[in-house]
Amino acid sequence: MPSYLEDFHVGQVERFGAYPVTRDEVLDFAGRFDPQPFHLDDDAAAASAIFGRLSASGWHTAAMTMRMLVDHNQALDRQTLGSPGIDEIRWLRPVYPGDTLRVETEVIEVRPSASRPTMGIVRLRLTTYNQQGEPVMRQVGANFQPRRPAAA
Amino acid sequence: MPSYLEDFHVGQVERFGAYPVTRDEVLDFAGRFDPQPFHLDDDAAAASAIFGRLSASGWHTAAMTMRMLVDHNQALDRQTLGSPGIDEIRWLRPVYPGDTLRVETEVIEVRPSASRPTMGIVRLRLTTYNQQGEPVMRQVGANFQPRRPAAA
Numbered sequence: 001m002p003s004y005l006e007d008f009h010v011g012q013v014e015r016f017g018a019y020p021v022t023r024d025e026v027l028d029f030a031g032r033f034d035p036q037p038f039h040l041d042d043d044a045a046a047a048s049a050i051f052g053r054l055s056a057s058g059w060h061t062a063a064m065t066m067r068m069l070v071d072h073n074q075a076l077d078r079q080t081l082g083s084p085g086i087d088e089i090r091w092l093r094p095v096y097p098g099d100t101l102r103v104e105t106e107v108i109e110v111r112p113s114a115s116r117p118t119m120g121i122v123r124l125r126l127t128t129y130n131q132q133g134e135p136v137m138r139q140v141g142a143n144f145q146p147r148r149p150a151a152a
Numbered sequence: 153m154p155s156y157l158e159d160f161h162v163g164q165v166e167r168f169g170a171y172p173v174t175r176d177e178v179l180d181f182a183g184r185f186d187p188q189p190f191h192l193d194d195d196a197a198a199a200s201a202i203f204g205r206l207s208a209s210g211w212h213t214a215a216m217t218m219r220m221l222v223d224h225n226q227a228l229d230r231q232t233l234g235s236p237g238i239d240e241i242r243w244l245r246p247v248y249p250g251d252t253l254r255v256e257t258e259v260i261e262v263r264p265s266a267s268r269p270t271m272g273i274v275r276l277r278l279t280t281y282n283q284q285g286e287p288v289m290r291q292v293g294a295n296f297q298p299r300r301p302a303a304a
Contacts, residue, residue: 033215035222036232049268050234050296058235059215063185066211070187080188082202083210085242091235116201144202 003078004148005110005120012107017068021056023097029060055094061101061137062089065128068103081119081144090138093130100131108140112147119144155230156300157262157272164259169220173208175249181212207246213253213289214241217280220255233271233296242290245282252283260292264299271296 030039034057037044045054109123128137182191186209189196197206261275280289
């Protein structure tokens with residue numbers, strides 16, 4: 001049973017995910033997409049006032065979070081139609097190899113689309129936590145969801 | 153010669169990058185981080201009202217853009233100290249295999265950090281374009297930059 005716009009309500013909270021952050025994946029992602037020294041090299045990371053030791057690219061944290069979100073939605077047979085964008089990303093703490101990440105989402109807005117009558121927009125506040133319960137990233141994002149077809 | 157906060161000014165525009173979007177990388181990124189059908193499967197993408205054909209994850213577009221930004225900064229021997237976050241991401245058009253992406257940045261704010269006297273914050277409006285000159289993603293982001301040491 002797919003999820004429709006009408007199945008979401010403001011205040012709805014969901015918690016999910018257990019993503020193990022591996023050193024190999026941190027280095028692979030940074031090597032491809034964010035080759036700054038503090039994401040690739042232990043000594044450079046140790047010299048960084050912000051990171052202290054080798055840490056994941058913030059874009060990698062966003063990507064790992066997306067994977068948890070997609071897996072969660074697919075487990076619920078909930079399909080989104082895409083996303084118009086993100087209102088805010090805050091990288092609150094470094095993410096280190098050995099961490100395990102999880103996600104909490106809260107629905108903050110549900111509204112029909114003005115231009116596309118078959119869909120609507122669900123806005124989420126999304127927080128990614130490490131295994132110590134510390135928030136590492138916060139986002140406000142939006143997804144397009146299909147509207148429930150009217151009864152015939 | 154590294155770049156300091158004092159080397160940036162509001163209104164500064166830079167254009168750089170030529171990132172070829174390959175089908176293999178689109179499928180690889182989506183398979184790892186955003187396994188929604190319209191990023192993995194031609195038929196599902198063709199059925200999507202938003203995408204029309206197989207397209208890159210928006211997070212992949214952000215990651216490719218980051219790679220162009222890091223390469224550009226490194227070519228200028230410009231080191232950032234990390235980023236506190238992003239104020240906005242808008243995915244304006246799908247990014248398709250075969251596209252070539254480029255970036256334009258504009259500095260919109262330069263200010264010393266209140267809490268860390270050795271660094272400041274440079275805020276950028278960043279637009280990613282495809283080879284037809286169409287904007288595909290817009291961001292407002294920020295970087296920490298070191299301040300120029302005072303003359304002795």
